[in-house]
Amino acid sequence: MPAANAASPALAATRAWVETFVVARNVCPFAGREVARDSIRYVEVGADDWERALHALAAECEHLDAHPEVETTLLVLSEGLEAFDDYLDFLGLAEALLEAQGYAGTYQLASFHPDYCFEGAGEEDAANYTNRSPWPLLHLLREAGLERALEHYPDPEAIPERNVAAMRALGEPALAEALARLRDGSA
Numbered sequence: 001m002p003a004a005n006a007a008s009p010a011l012a013a014t015r016a017w018v019e020t021f022v023v024a025r026n027v028c029p030f031a032g033r034e035v036a037r038d039s040i041r042y043v044e045v046g047a048d049d050w051e052r053a054l055h056a057l058a059a060e061c062e063h064l065d066a067h068p069e070v071e072t073t074l075l076v077l078s079e080g081l082e083a084f085d086d087y088l089d090f091l092g093l094a095e096a097l098l099e100a101q102g103y104a105g106t107y108q109l110a111s112f113h114p115d116y117c118f119e120g121a122g123e124e125d126a127a128n129y130t131n132r133s134p135w136p137l138l139h140l141l142r143e144a145g146l147e148r149a150l151e152h153y154p155d156p157e158a159i160p161e162r163n164v165a166a167m168r169a170l171g172e173p174a175l176a177e178a179l180a181r182l183r184d185g186s187a
Helices: 009-023 031-037 050-066 084-100 126-130 143-151 154-168 172-184
Strands: 038-045 074-079 107-112 137-141
Touching: 009 031, 009 074, 009 172, 031 038, 031 172, 038 050, 050 074, 050 084, 050 137, 084 107, 107 143, 126 154, 126 172, 137 143, 154 172
Parallel strands: 038 074
Antiparallel strands: 074 137, 107 137
């Protein structure tokens, strides 16, 4: 169910990242099922105009409301949020918007950015790659779907720790190169 502009470099890189990084490395043990079901919606919006980008997020909530066959949306923010600090500011507004629109408990946001850095982690820590993506994006998840998936997964609390160990085993140089290839479209 890709958006009309699915052939854009940002959407192509994001789709490739989901398939060759997230699913192939089992970073999200639930993503493979959704890729196979074609229930991931990929939408691109420029975030150089934050108001327009927030409207796009609200529209995606409405789209998910109207289309239960779509499990999740990846809102790719193709321009305007290159700086991670700006992205974090925007993320705060996006989370507040979901709350204000009454979507808390229905949808949640997962955050990904090319320069994602966990608080207290060094920028070169390979653990950051659990949340690094070729382009800044917001992952809009159905809470009910997530809860169903977690019910049938043994020890879901161990997923982040397992992912950090896997990223550190791969090493930052290899991960940086893989992410750069995805962004360039050469992966």
